Amino acid sequence: MIAKRSLSNLPDEKLAPLGLAEPEATLTIQRAGKPDRVFDVGGEAFGTRDRYLREKDTGTIYLVKEDLIRPLKHGTTRLPDRELIGVEMKELAKVTVKDATGAERSFEHRNRVDEKAAYWGAVGEEGSLEPAKTWVEALLKLKSTSFVAAEDTPTTTTVMATVVTEDAKGQKVTLELIKGTDADGKEAWYAKSTHTRLLVKMSSAQTGDLVADIPTVMGAKAQ
Incomplete structure (x- = not known):
């Protein structure tokens, strides 16, 4: 997942305009052999449909394309993996x-x-x-x-x-x-x-x- 840009050291009072004061969802990325990375999912950027994500551990805010987030909202019904076992x-x-x-x-x-x-x-x-x-x-x-x-x-x-x-x-x-x-x-x-x-x-x-x-x-x- 590649961010379009990132922001760091943003004070808490500036989180609300980004939809991050009360985030609407949480995104957890599991990595083999590494700690999970957890992000708060915020609102849309003004004039675009890009989304703000804020990493819980570091507080760094990322702007990512909506196309990356949209499929995850309905992942339980739309993700394409239909395999039951996943082995040949x-x-x-x-x-x-x-x-x-x-x-x-x-x-x-x-x-x-x-x-x-x-x-x-x-x-x-x-x-x-x-x-x-x-x-x-x-x-x-x-x-x-x-x-x-x-x-x-x-x-x-x-x-x-x-x-x-x-x-x-x-x-x-x-x-x-x-x-x-x-x-x-x-x-x-x-x-x-x-x-x-x-x-x-x-x-x-x-x-x-x-x-x-x-x-x-x-x-x-x-x-």
Whole structure:
């Protein structure tokens, strides 16, 4: 994020004209391995639609383009990342599936670096499991349709399956596939993962089919 200009050492009595005496929002930027940077979001600059930001730690004020701020105002519904897990098949090392009863089974991606020789098998068992491969492929194709806005919060939810994925670096993502009732009283599917962080809406057909196939994967025999 690049500022058009910055101001420092501005006295508190001059914050009000910039909309920073009572800021309308807060912007937090998380950085890997570094402290968060937190900004107060102020008003628009006179004659433009640019916005004032004030860094909480330093008090420095920045003028940034409105185009940088506008998408964040509606980030829960407009941000483009529809991924539930955020990992490609070749990077995936292990998947653990738990159904609504608590029964679970783990599968590992063997020879994953060699696409032609790669296959999926149950942890602790020999042989390949084609149903596991097919199910994981369908899992990775699953995408959210949007985040759930406050006014669309479901009235009931039941976790129908929990999936824990682990990539080659040991990074894990936990995903819940959730069946519920939407704000209009209709049956709907949702998901929430450590990648999405928030509850997201799902395609009922695709998500329902994936969950319905879990018993097949759980009971599959190695070839």
